[in-house]
Every structure is written in structure tokens, then in C-alpha cells.
Amino acid sequence: MVAAQAGDQRAYDRLLRAILPFLRAVVRRRIAHAAEAEDAVQDALLTLHQLRASYEPGRPLRPWLAAIAERRAVDRLRRHGRRQGRETPIDEFGETLAAPMANEGEARVAAAELRAAVADLPPAQRTALALAKLQDLPLAEASARSGMSVGALKVATHRAVKALRKRLGAEE
Amino acid sequence: MRSEELIGRLAADLRPVRPMPPPALQALQWLLLALLVIGCAVAVYGLRHDIHDRMAIMWDVGQFLASVATGIAAAFAAALLARPDRPGAWALLPVGPLLLWLAALGWGTFADVHRIGPEAMAMDTSWGCLKFILGTGTPLTVALLLLLRHAGPVRPLPVLLLGGLASASLASAGLSLFHHLDAMLMVLIWHGSAVAVLVVLAWALGARLLLQVPRQG
Known part of the structure; x- marks a missing residue:
């Protein structure tokens, strides 16, 4: 010092x-x-x-x-x-409108965006995503229903998820 | 900004400083200044004509010595408290002499009543007392607070109060050397209220003279 x-x-x-x-x-x-x-x-x-x-x-x-x-x-x-x-914490006043549906605007917009993004995927990817992820079927059954090989299904699902991530800004 | 980054900036910004003299020396410097200022004021007004008689009265000498002791103790306490590492208990240093001073004034009042009867209770206005104590005490307070301005970011309040007390009690001691006030009650009330006014002024306005807490900007 x-x-x-x-x-x-x-x-x-x-x-x-x-x-x-x-x-x-x-x-x-x-x-x-x-x-x-x-x-x-x-x-x-x-x-x-x-x-x-x-x-x-x-x-x-x-x-x-x-x-x-x-x-x-x-x-x-x-x-x-x-x-x-x-100061008064504002978290408690997050719901600003009386009508219950009115406060879910953001969630609805997000859901609509997701649906639009899924609709824009190539048909093979869309089918793979619907069967393997949304309906959560085992790969063998998904393969039987869609007529795609298990390998092709895996690749298509992977690509679909990646495309969605990229489009909705979740990538990185 | 991270703290390590701040350290880099502070080190790069470093300019040499001269370490301050020890607090006791600072207090002595200020006490010399106070002696000079109050001494000059007393020389200008001249000692009171009855100084020899008054100095024979024990309570008068007692209150004079106690007010000087209060001033010296308060100046030392202020200089010590202005340093971050000195214990806060130094603030109690002037309490003893201050109580003695008040006791001497109080007993003096009783003694007066005994000596000259109810006349000792006669009240008069003595704006001169207030003016002198504020007139010499204010510049002395300003000088002490500027000398101890490093108290600002660490312990401003006790230093402000003690600075006001040191100046006011020494000014009051000087005043009793030339000002003619017969009754101790008058001294108690006028000197006492002048000291109180100066301490309150120092407390209310003195902070501007001290260093301010540094803010990140």
C-alpha cells in the first residue's frame, strides 16, 4: 500500500x-x-x-x-x-385482463407459429415427425405405417426437428 | 464490469499521493489555527475588565477549563474517527469534559443564586454570545471539516457533530475571556444554545464539505 x-x-x-x-x-x-x-x-x-x-x-x-x-x-x-x-413486485399482476382467454395471447401466437412451421416442412419430414414424435409410435410401427425405412424415418425426424428449431429461432 | 477489470482500471489510473499526517497531528494543526483565530478575536475585543475577579470564582474557572477540554477532546476524536480503521469508541472522548462543562455551568448557576439571590435568575438577551460563537466557530468548523474531508465516505456523521462541537466549545471558551456575563444561567443558556446551533448547522450542512462516496459511472 x-x-x-x-x-x-x-x-x-x-x-x-x-x-x-x-x-x-x-x-x-x-x-x-x-x-x-x-x-x-x-x-x-x-x-x-x-x-x-x-x-x-x-x-x-x-x-x-x-x-x-x-x-x-x-x-x-x-x-x-x-x-x-x-417498489411493488409486478409478477403478481401478470394477468392484466379479466377474461381468462385474453391472457393467453402469447401462447396462442406461439402455437400458431409452430403449426405454420410444421405445415411448411417437406411431406416426408412432416409424416415422420407426426408419427415418431407427436404420436410417439415405436420406430418399427411408424415405419410400417408410413412405408419409410427405419433409417429414413430417423433421418427425416432429425431434419424436421432441426428445421423447426432453426425457423423458430431456437438454434444456438 | 467485473471486479478484476475495475482493479486494472484503478491501477492504470493510479497517481502518487502523499500519506496524510497522523490524526493526532491533524488535530494539533487545527487546534493551533483555533488558538490563533480565537486569540485574535479576544485581542481585538480585549479581556473583560473583571477577569481577575472571575478567575477567582471556582465555577468560572471550571467551566472555562472544561470548555477548552471539550474542544480539544472533540477535535482529537473527530480526527481519529475520520480514519476508517480507528474504533468508533473514540467518539466518547469528549463526553467526559462535556458533562463536566455542563455540570460546572449548572452548579455555577446554583452558586450564583446562593450568592446574589434571585437576581441570578434574571434573563437577558445576549445576541452577542450567539454572534461570536457562530462567527468564529463557523469558519473553524469549515476548516476542520475540510481537513478531515476523507471522513465523508466512511464515517461522516460523528465527524460532523464532533467538528461542530470542537469549534463551538473553543469559541465559547474564548468568549468567556472577554464577554461580560455575570450570571452563570445566562452563560449556560446563551453559550449552550450557540454550541447547539453550530453543531446542528455542521450536521445539516457540513456534509457538502466532505468527500462524497464514489459511484461507478
């Missing part, structure tokens, strides 16, 4: 990396939420950077760091508490 006060950037970088686990431990004693705790750790890093002239060479560094980290953790908790007091 003394080297950092003198402006040694590499020593400062090493020091901050070395104390990071300690800062995290101090903050995590107060804040359980991981992202919130990491924000408090970063607040503590900024504060100790700002106050680095107030560290007295020769005194132990840990109490100085711990007091700063503790302070920023308490700040975060207080701000969090204030926010929670003002």
Missing part, C-alpha cells in the same frame, strides 16, 4: 488482486445476494482508491480495508431496503 501511495501501479494492481478475496469475505458476511455483494466489493475498491492517502504507513492494513468494505456493504443494504420499500 505504501508503494501504491508512491504511485507504483504494478504493486497497486497486485495488492488489489490479493485483497479481493478478503473484501469479498467481509461483504458476503452482510450481503447474501451474489451480484449485490460484488457491487458492494466494487464500491469498496473505488472508496479505498479515493481514500488511499488516509492509510497510515506502518499500521495494519486489514482493519482499514475491512472498515471500508463494511461501510459500502451497509450502504448497499440500506439502498436496497429503501428500494424495496418503494
Whole structure:
């Protein structure tokens, strides 16, 4: 820290990396939420950077760091508490319309899109998908009903699923 | 941004700083300034004509010494508390002298009643007291808070209160060297309320003088 006060950037970088686990431990004693705790750790890093002239060479560094980290953790908790007091979670109001069907619009649109996508598949793939996946028949029976070989059925189903994924944006 | 990234930025942004002097030395620096300012004010107004008589009264000397002790203790406590690693218990340092001061003023009032009778309870307005304590105490508070501005991101509140108390009690001690107030009750009320006003002002407005908590931007 003394080297950092003198402006040694590499020593400062090493020091901050070395104390990071300690800062995290101090903050995590107060804040359980991981992202919130990491924000408090970063607040503590900024504060100790700002106050680095107030560290007295020769005194132990840990109490100085711990007091700063503790302070920023308490700040975060207080701000969090204030926010929670003002905000109302909106999940409970997800259903905004009184008619039961009215709130299922998204699901209906998705279903319609899926039907359209299936309808656009080549006939062989569509048949394979219907028998092997939708009706969940064993491959031998699906083969008997469709007149396609088991191997061809497998390939067609695979291609159908891949095509659907790609079209509905699920690929990757 | 990840914390490791922030560390990289802070290290790249590092400028050399001069380590602050130890808190006791900071307190002494400020006490010298206070001595100078209040000494000048007393020199301008001149010592009160009855200073020798008053100094013979035990409660007067007691309240004077206790107010000086309160100021010194509050200044040291403020300088120590401004450092993150010093224990918060230092805030109690001026409590003893402060109680002694109030006790001396209180007992002085009783002694006055005993000595000069009900006249000691006569109330007068003494805006001069308020003006002097605020007039010299405010710049001293500002100077102390600027000296201890590093308290802002860590322990602002006790430092603000102690800074106001240190300045006001020393100003009050200076005031009692030249201002003519016979009855202790008057001293208690006017000095006491001036000290209270300055402490409240420091608490309400002083935070602007301190460093602010850094925010990620």
C-alpha cells in the first residue's frame, strides 16, 4: 500500500488482486445476494482508491480495508431496503385482463407459429415427425405405417426437428 | 464490469499521493489555527475588565477549563474517527469534559443564586454570545471539516457533530475571556444554545464539505 501511495501501479494492481478475496469475505458476511455483494466489493475498491492517502504507513492494513468494505456493504443494504420499500413486485399482476382467454395471447401466437412451421416442412419430414414424435409410435410401427425405412424415418425426424428449431429461432 | 477489470482500471489510473499526517497531528494543526483565530478575536475585543475577579470564582474557572477540554477532546476524536480503521469508541472522548462543562455551568448557576439571590435568575438577551460563537466557530468548523474531508465516505456523521462541537466549545471558551456575563444561567443558556446551533448547522450542512462516496459511472 505504501508503494501504491508512491504511485507504483504494478504493486497497486497486485495488492488489489490479493485483497479481493478478503473484501469479498467481509461483504458476503452482510450481503447474501451474489451480484449485490460484488457491487458492494466494487464500491469498496473505488472508496479505498479515493481514500488511499488516509492509510497510515506502518499500521495494519486489514482493519482499514475491512472498515471500508463494511461501510459500502451497509450502504448497499440500506439502498436496497429503501428500494424495496418503494417498489411493488409486478409478477403478481401478470394477468392484466379479466377474461381468462385474453391472457393467453402469447401462447396462442406461439402455437400458431409452430403449426405454420410444421405445415411448411417437406411431406416426408412432416409424416415422420407426426408419427415418431407427436404420436410417439415405436420406430418399427411408424415405419410400417408410413412405408419409410427405419433409417429414413430417423433421418427425416432429425431434419424436421432441426428445421423447426432453426425457423423458430431456437438454434444456438 | 467485473471486479478484476475495475482493479486494472484503478491501477492504470493510479497517481502518487502523499500519506496524510497522523490524526493526532491533524488535530494539533487545527487546534493551533483555533488558538490563533480565537486569540485574535479576544485581542481585538480585549479581556473583560473583571477577569481577575472571575478567575477567582471556582465555577468560572471550571467551566472555562472544561470548555477548552471539550474542544480539544472533540477535535482529537473527530480526527481519529475520520480514519476508517480507528474504533468508533473514540467518539466518547469528549463526553467526559462535556458533562463536566455542563455540570460546572449548572452548579455555577446554583452558586450564583446562593450568592446574589434571585437576581441570578434574571434573563437577558445576549445576541452577542450567539454572534461570536457562530462567527468564529463557523469558519473553524469549515476548516476542520475540510481537513478531515476523507471522513465523508466512511464515517461522516460523528465527524460532523464532533467538528461542530470542537469549534463551538473553543469559541465559547474564548468568549468567556472577554464577554461580560455575570450570571452563570445566562452563560449556560446563551453559550449552550450557540454550541447547539453550530453543531446542528455542521450536521445539516457540513456534509457538502466532505468527500462524497464514489459511484461507478
